[in-house]
């Protein structure tokens with residue numbers, strides 16, 4: 001069935017013509033742009049609020065994914081930290097055996113929330129994917145994935161104008 005065909009009745013024959021149509025959508029990453037620029041440079045960046053005296057737990061707060069404003073002290077958060085080589089652990093994980101059409105060809109895949117050691121990042125546990133069979137990396141079995149396992153970030157090569165969060169993924173940093 002082509003466009004307009006369903007409107008054809010015995011008595012009416014609509015005129016259907018085709019016009020090319022395109023739209024340029026400009027998406028701004030706003031205040032967290034450095035995070036996405038960092039991904040294209042293979043760096044993992046988060047933000048830190050150091051107003052620890054105004055935080056309920058008395059600690060500096062790490063935001064990853066980054067936040068431009070602190071939800072505890074309401075201050076603007078301007079400090080960026082490079083976490084590419086940080087001690088990063090699996091906070092929690094799940095394996096998807098079914099997905100929406102976009103990701104269906106990738107099942108099974110493992111979704112993780114990450115925990116960065118040495119910081120309080122209780123406000124934001126970045127969600128990403130764990131690749132367990134990356135050539136040249138430590139390969140593990142899916143059943144060996146564990147909470148607390150050390151992982152490291154990896155970055156797909158994309159030009160800056162094609163960047164999104166799927167550029168980032170993780171691989172095991174140690175054998176189980």
Ligand SMILES: [Zn+2]
Nearest residue numbers: 049051070073
């Ligand atoms: Zn704060």
